[in-house]
Amino acid sequence: MKFRKQRIPLNALVGILIVGAVALAAVLSQFWTPHDPLRINFGSRLRLPGGSYLLGTDEFGRDELSRLMAGASTSVWISLLTVSFSIVAGSIVGVLTGFLRGWTDRIVMAFNNALLAFPGLLLALGLLAVVGANQYGIILALGLAYTPAVTRIVRGTVLSLREKEFIESSRVLGNSELYTMFRHVLPNCTAPLTVLATSMFGWVILAESALSFLGLGVPPPAPTWGNMLSSARPFMAQASHLSILPGLCIALTLLGINLLGDAVRDWLDPRMKGVQ
Amino acid sequence: MTTTPLVSVEGLTLAVGAGGREIVRQVSFDIAPGEMVGIVGESGSGKTQAARAIMGLTPPPLVRTAGRILFEGEDLAQARPQRLRELRGLRVGMVFQEPMTSLNPSMTIGRQLGEALALHRRELPPDARRALILDMLARVGIRDPQAALGAWPHEFSGGMRQRMMLASVMLLQPALLIADEPTTALDAVVQRDVLELMVGLTREHRTAVLMISHDLPMVARFTQRVVVMRHGEVKEVGNTDDLLARPQHPYTRELLEAMPRRLPARPVAQEAPVVEVRNLVVDYPGHRRLFAKAQAKRALHGIDLVVRPREVVAVVGGSGSGKTTLGRAIAGLLRPSSGEILFRGRPIARSDPQWFDYRLQCQMVFQDPYASLDPRMTIGQLVGEGLRLLRNMSAADKARRVQEVLDEVGLGSDFAPRHAHELSGGQRQRVAIARAVVRRPGFVIADEPVSALDVTVRAQVLALFAELQKRHGFSCLFISHDLGVVEQVADRVIVMQDGRVVEQGSRDAVFDHPQQDYTRKLLSAIPALESTDSGGVRLRWRFGAAVAA
Numbered sequence: 139m140k141f142r143k144q145r146i147p148l149n150a151l152v153g154i155l156i157v158g159a160v161a162l163a164a165v166l167s168q169f170w171t172p173h174d175p176l177r178i179n180f181g182s183r184l185r186l187p188g189g190s191y192l193l194g195t196d197e198f199g200r201d202e203l204s205r206l207m208a209g210a211s212t213s214v215w216i217s218l219l220t221v222s223f224s225i226v227a228g229s230i231v232g233v234l235t236g237f238l239r240g241w242t243d244r245i246v247m248a249f250n251n252a253l254l255a256f257p258g259l260l261l262a263l264g265l266l267a268v269v270g271a272n273q274y275g276i277i278l279a280l281g282l283a284y285t286p287a288v289t290r291i292v293r294g295t296v297l298s299l300r301e302k303e304f305i306e307s308s309r310v311l312g313n314s315e316l317y318t319m320f321r322h323v324l325p326n327c328t329a330p331l332t333v334l335a336t337s338m339f340g341w342v343i344l345a346e347s348a349l350s351f352l353g354l355g356v357p358p359p360a361p362t363w364g365n366m367l368s369s370a371r372p373f374m375a376q377a378s379h380l381s382i383l384p385g386l387c388i389a390l391t392l393l394g395i396n397l398l399g400d401a402v403r404d405w406l407d408p409r410m411k412g413v414q
Numbered sequence: 415m416t417t418t419p420l421v422s423v424e425g426l427t428l429a430v431g432a433g434g435r436e437i438v439r440q441v442s443f444d445i446a447p448g449e450m451v452g453i454v455g456e457s458g459s460g461k462t463q464a465a466r467a468i469m470g471l472t473p474p475p476l477v478r479t480a481g482r483i484l485f486e487g488e489d490l491a492q493a494r495p496q497r498l499r500e501l502r503g504l505r506v507g508m509v510f511q512e513p514m515t516s517l518n519p520s521m522t523i524g525r526q527l528g529e530a531l532a533l534h535r536r537e538l539p540p541d542a543r544r545a546l547i548l549d550m551l552a553r554v555g556i557r558d559p560q561a562a563l564g565a566w567p568h569e570f571s572g573g574m575r576q577r578m579m580l581a582s583v584m585l586l587q588p589a590l591l592i593a594d595e596p597t598t599a600l601d602a603v604v605q606r607d608v609l610e611l612m613v614g615l616t617r618e619h620r621t622a623v624l625m626i627s628h629d630l631p632m633v634a635r636f637t638q639r640v641v642v643m644r645h646g647e648v649k650e651v652g653n654t655d656d657l658l659a660r661p662q663h664p665y666t667r668e669l670l671e672a673m674p675r676r677l678p679a680r681p682v683a684q685e686a687p688v689v690e691v692r693n694l695v696v697d698y699p700g701h702r703r704l705f706a707k708a709q710a711k712r713a714l715h716g717i718d719l720v721v722r723p724r725e726v727v728a729v730v731g732g733s734g735s736g737k738t739t740l741g742r743a744i745a746g747l748l749r750p751s752s753g754e755i756l757f758r759g760r761p762i763a764r765s766d767p768q769w770f771d772y773r774l775q776c777q778m779v780f781q782d783p784y785a786s787l788d789p790r791m792t793i794g795q796l797v798g799e800g801l802r803l804l805r806n807m808s809a810a811d812k813a814r815r816v817q818e819v820l821d822e823v824g825l826g827s828d829f830a831p832r833h834a835h836e837l838s839g840g841q842r843q844r845v846a847i848a849r850a851v852v853r854r855p856g857f858v859i860a861d862e863p864v865s866a867l868d869v870t871v872r873a874q875v876l877a878l879f880a881e882l883q884k885r886h887g888f889s890c891l892f893i894s895h896d897l898g899v900v901e902q903v904a905d906r907v908i909v910m911q912d913g914r915v916v917e918q919g920s921r922d923a924v925f926d927h928p929q930q931d932y933t934r935k936l937l938s939a940i941p942a943l944e945s946t947d948s949g950g951v952r953l954r955w956r957f958g959a960a961v962a963a
Contacts, residue, residue: 302785303781303785303786304789306747306778306780307780307846307849308799310745310746310747310777311849311853312773322788325788325790326790409835
């Protein structure tokens with residue numbers, strides 16, 4: 139395909155910068171952090187930012203910056219895997235049911251709607267009780283909890299796509315139903331999927347912190363932005379930076395991902411080429 | 415005799431923004447009271463915007479940069495919005511193209527028709543308004559006006575809705591009716607009925623009509639004068655008959671040449687048929703509810719037909735006649751309830767090992783070039799996809815074939831990396847044709863392949879199709895409601911009505927000596943062309959009297 143040189147729009151650039159910085163911090167934390175994020179030091183509890191602890195310390199005297207960096211790697215990793223899991227599972231189920239219709243569709247969608255009617259977090263809690271509260275348990279539980287929403291949206295898009303003439307045109311060429319589904323139907327779902335994936339990223343980070351708050355998140359002492367936020371709650375008055383900093387990290391990351399998501403959606407859409 | 419014109423458009427120029435591109439340039443024309451004037455042009459010619467400017471209804475980015483619009487001597491360009499609102503509806507009415515969306519689906523017919531009366535004829539008591547509405551509905555041919563008052567738009571067909579639209583506009587007896595492609599979305603017979611109704615109604619009320627269309631023969635049938643527009647400029651204005659018979663501008667001549675006309679009949683060898691359909695029945699299943707099943711609807715009642723090698727068989731009929739269903743069933747997109755389809759003498763069924771071979775041999779060109787190409791694929795990929803399932807063809811051969819076919823359809827390999835949205839409608843339909851012929855099929859089904867295209871583009875695509883058909887010798891089932899196009903391309907014609915074949919025969923037999931009333935009615939909607947010495951044409955309408963009587 140011919141490469142078209144285009145100016146990268148400003149919002150995409152900001153998105154790339156933010157997401158890049160977060161990813162860099164997450165990777166870096168695997169090799170180096172200013173202090174050990176897990177080392178407890180009661181001599182320096184609840185320090186304010188400044189000095190050798192650049193962003194202060196928490197209620198156990200652990201370095202906040204180191205914990206934020208380490209937290210980035212767990213939070214981002216969990217969200218990434220969870221979102222990928224639901225998108226892949228939801229797309230496959232959504233395309234199959236939406237395209238094939240009939241009994242498959244009815245049975246799967248009845249089940250799907252039942253899951254949707256059930257609060258996602260409650261569902262995740264139940265699943266966690268079964269699979270155990272660890273990083274991969276959380277991914278599985280949240281992933282399954284968010285899959286019905288993806289299925290629903292993909293199916294809706296597929297229902298309108300399957301009536302288009304280009305789908306019939308593919309059939310007339312002798313392509314199998316499976317090929318048609320994954321070559322013609324699925325790629326045309328990318329726009330709603332990218333929008334959904336980017337907003338889901340935010341939901342997952344928040345859900346993970348909610349789970350941590352209930353004691354079912356990533357078990358301490360390993361830091362995640364969510365459990366840092368919830369453990370900072372009693373110290374809101376004395377050390378507000380402990381709440382503000384992880385919250386800011388979550389908000390900034392979400393902003394970055396949303397900007398990037400919009401840019402990716404436009405970039406994947408051939409109709410947007412040459413516009414601007 | 416000099417009368418003051420009802421509307422006089424003088425040097426009208428519309429641009430996108432004050433200094434932007436000019437969509438309409440220096441357009442001038444007059445409409446006398448009670449006169450019928452047509453504006454003819456292709457998409458993008460500015461005809462719709464020029465007409466809408468009379469009502470002050472051009473979309474926001476368009477501004478009038480020059481010219482005047484005089485309505486009964488009053489300069490509308492200077493009029494305040496308040497005054498324009500008074501004129502709209504009461505003095506100038508408008509009928510839109512798409513009857514499916516121009517009525518509000520959440521209002522009953524009665525309320526919608528009453529709306530304009532309530533606004534402009536406030537002095538009338540409700541009973542009198544109601545009586546007026548009932549009269550008008552009866553006049554436009556609604557069978558039970560009383561019941562129609564409480565009915566919803568979705569309960570009526572497109573033709574019926576357009577009649578109601580017309581009724582709602584004519585209720586106020588405006589001095590001018592602007593009809594923007596009023597019947598383009600309807601099939602030929604309904605189209606003619608609605609237009610005749612429009613002409614009758616407007617004559618009764620001495621309403622002038624400005625008819626906007628891309629369809630020159632249709633406009634010519636009903637108007638006294640025609641304005642030909644292209645690229646925002648008026649190319650020619652004149653008395654309709656003179657303009658057709660002695661076109662002055664090259665573009666007018668081009669439009670006339672693009673009108674489909676009969677070519678000499680080709681001999682068709684009586685060889686064994688390529689495709690044979692025996693007693694084909696298709697039912698559409700009713701909607702399944704939770705506990706019940708609505709009754710199935712029979713779309714085809716036992717169709718028989720044969721298509722011989724290198725033959726073009728046209729299937730014609732109004733909407734709902736089952737012609738598209740027939741094409742889809744033969745293409746294997748629908749499962750017939752009973753009956754047989756034979757390809758080169760062998761019955762074809764999905765379980766048959768020959769099915770796949772038939773799939774490869776039978777290709778289809780769809781109606782809407784905007785929906786039949788996957789927006790995410792490049793033209794090269796779209797055309798190349800047709801070769802994907804040919805296992806014993808090398809990648810290099812495939813690439814060469816794609817190139818060759820793109821050249822054949824007049825696009826060239828420059829188009830290969832582009833996407834469908836970068837192409838015009840005609841170019842897209844060329845891609846669709848390339849996709850169908852790239853595998854060198856034996857049989858092509860073309861479902862209304864040119865109905866979405868402008869007249870001159872239509873002529874080019876039809877010429878391309880005929881040339882490819884001659885070169886590669888495939889048989890073709892050509893489905894269309896446009897008998898003009900059929901007259902040009904078909905060797906044999908099958909006329910369908912309500913899921914049954916009512917008449918079939920060679921093109922000349924069906925067009926010159928139709929046996930059925932329905933066929934005569936279809937034919938009466940299109941003109942036969944007779945060339946004149948001065949490079950123009952004269953239109954001859956068939957069976958006009960026979961049908962009217």
